[in-house]
Amino acid sequence: MTLSLPWLGRVPIGAAIGLFFTILFLFCAIFAQWIAPYPGSLIIGGVWEPASSRHWLGTDNLGRDLLSRMIYGAQVTVFIAAMATALAFSLGSILGFAAAVIGGWFDTILSRFVDLLMSIPTLIFGLVVLSVLPSTIPILILVMGILDATRVYRLSRAVAADINVMDFVEAAKLRGEGKGWIIFREILPNALSPLVSELGLRFIYAVLFLSALSFLGLGVQPPNADWGGMVRENRDGIVFGIGAALIPAAAIAALAISVNLVADWVLNRTSSLKGGRGG
C-alpha cells in the first residue's frame, strides 16, 4: 500500500504515518511556547481532572494542564535526544575515522577503550556516573552522547576501514594530503550514507535512554519535565485507574515507532539506489 504525497511521490502507508507523527512531534517541540494553551508549570485546576473542552488531556498530579505539559515535554525530550545524538555522531565518527586512518597504537587504545565501555550495559554505566554528577541538562547530553558515541565509533571505524583502502584514498595519500584532508574530504563524504541511516536508530535510542533515566528520577529534574519524567510524576494515579501516566508513555512509544518507520523507509530508498547498506 502506498500513498501519493506532494514532493515525496509515492510513500508506503507506514512511512507516511511515521512521517506525519514525526513532523507533528517536531512541530510541537519547536513551537511549544506558541502553541501550548497554558504555561507548563502553572497550576490551573484540580488534581487529575478528566479530559474536558478546557483541558483536552485533563490535568496532572498537581493540577497542571496535561496537554501543555506534553507539548513542553516534547521540546525537552526532542532537544536533549537530538543534542546527544549530534554529540554521539560528531565524536564517534571523527574518532572512528581517525582510528581507521591513523591506525597503530591510536586505533588499538581507542578500540579497546570502546570495547570496555560497551561491555557494561549503557543504563548501568549511566546510573553509576549520575550517582556523582548532577543531573543537569548539559551533563545528561554529555553522558548520553559519550556512551552512544561508542556505537557510532564502531560503525564509522568499520566503514572507514573499507574506504581507506580504496584507490582514490591511496591517490590522495600519494599526493601528500594530510590526515585531516583524508578524513574530512575523502572518507567523510563516502561514509555519509551508512551513517545517516544509523542516525534514526541512534535518535530513538537516545529518546528511550533519556526517558528511562527521567522515569527513574535521574534525568531531567523538576519543575522541568520530559515525557519520561511526566510518567514518573503521574504514576501514582495508575492504581486509582487514572491513566495520565500512560499518555506521555504512549507519546514516547509513538515517537520511537514513527522515527523507526521513517528511518526504515529512508534506508530502503537509499539502499535501493546505492546497493545495500554498510558502504
Add this chain to the structure above:
Amino acid sequence: MSGPLRGWGPILLLIAQRIAQGVLLLFAVSVLIFVGTEILPGDVASSILGQAATPQALENLRRELGLDQPAIVRYFSWLGGVLTGDLGVALSNRRDIATAIAPRLSNTLFLAFWAAAVSVPLAILLGLIAVRYRNGVVDKTISGLALASTSLPEFFVGYVLIFIFAVTLNWFPSFSTVYEGMPFWQRMQAIALPAAALTLVVLAHMMRMTRAAILNVMQSAYIETAELKGMSQFDIIRRHAFPNAIAPIANVVMLNLAFLVVGVVVIEVIFVYPGMGQYLVDHVSKRDVPVVQAVGLIFAAVYIGLNLLADIAAILANPRLRHPR
C-alpha cells in the same frame, strides 16, 4: 590429554582463554566504575553534606570515608574487599552492603529466571513459526509487532499491564511485594506482571534474531537437498535447520538474558519489586557511592558472564570456531 577428554584439548584451551579474557575485562570494568565514581568532578563528601557544609565537617567525612588517601590505594582496598565478599558499608544508613544485597539478588534472579523460562521457549517457537510461514501474513504480523515492541519503553508495557490486569480486571496485585517466607504460589502471583512485562520487552528481539538465525541456515545447500527429496517443511526445520541453528540461537538467548538483566532495573521500579535494580536506583538518587559501585559491578559481572556464556555456547556448537587463525 587422556581418557574421556581426548580431543577436547584445543576446545578447553579456547574456552579457558575466553574465560581469562572475561576476567581481565571484569577487572578493567572495576577500574572504570571506580574511576567513574571517584575521579570525576563532583566530590562525594560535599554531595552528601550539601552546599552549606563547613570545611571542618567536609574534612572529617573525607577522612572517615578514606578520601584523604590516594585513589590507587582506595581502589585496591575496595577491590580486595570485593574479592573477599566485603562490599563495604552504605553511606546513607551505615548498613553492610553485602547483607543488604543478598535477599535482593535472589529476588531479582527469581524474577529474571521466570521471565527467561517463559520468553526463551516462546521466542524460539514464534521464530520457527515465522520461518515456516515466511513472507506470509503470520510472519509479517509477528515481524511488525516485533518492530513496534522494540520501540516501546519498558514503563509503557509495565503500566499498561498494571492498568489492564491489576486495576481494571483486578487479577494481580499492582505492587509486586514479596517477603521472606512467602508461599510459592503467592510469590508467583506477585511476580506474574513484572515477569510478563520483562518477557514482552525481550521477546520481540529474541524472536527476530531466532528467525534470522534459522533463515540463514535455510539458505544452505543441504536444506535444498532435503526440499528436493520431498521432506515436509516442518520436518526440514526440525531435522535439519534447527540443529544447525542452535549455536546462533544459544548466542541470541544469552545476549537477550543479558538484556533482560538490564531491563530488570526499570521493571523493578515500576512494580516496586524489592530487587537489585530498585536498590541501585534508590542509592543513585541518595548518591550513596559505595552501594552504586558494588551493585554496578555485580550488574556488569552478570552481563559480562552471560556474554561469555554466549561465546562458549557458540564455540561448543560450531566446530568452525574451534580453530582460530
